[in-house]
Amino acid sequence: MASLERRGRPALIAAICLMLLPIHTLPLLAEETRSESRPKETPVTAEVKPKEAKDAEAVGIASYYARRYDGRRTTSGARYNPEKMTAAHQALPFGTKVKVTNLANDKEVVVTVNDRCRKRKKPFIDLSRAAARELGFLGKGIAKVKIVPLAEEASLK
Secondary structure, three states, X not given: OHHHHHHHHHHHXXXXXXXXXXXXXXXXXXXXXXXXXXXXXXXXXXOOOOHHHHOOOEEEEEEEOOHHHOOOEOOOOOEOOOOOOEEEEOOOOOOOEEEEEEOOOOOEEEEEEEEOOOOOOOOEEEEOHHHHHHHOOOOOOEEEEEEEEOOXXXXXO
């Protein structure tokens, strides 16, 4: 009788797997039906503002790099120096000068984007320790800031 149980166990496992397979693929089927039921999108017209105009000014949260990142390579390839005015942003191109204003005390600093931070729903920027010190939130960890990318002409001044 024991040999029957051994033979039946793989068959039972296979039957359970076959029953669970449709349940496992339900989210995929739901996604397909959702995408099929969406109406066709209208073509984009020239009146729509470019992406840069949307990101021209944003209010978000700023934090600063931890000490463990000192000397490590950033996404752009440069080494992180906590005494330089640099930042990490999720979307702005490398080399972009950004004016960051602390909304709590109206202190401003201009930083250069040379790294990426993870994507978030709200605007977010990681600053070097020197920039956080200038803005006055080095010991606090985070601050609510206004982020304004500068035009190339303004950043050369």
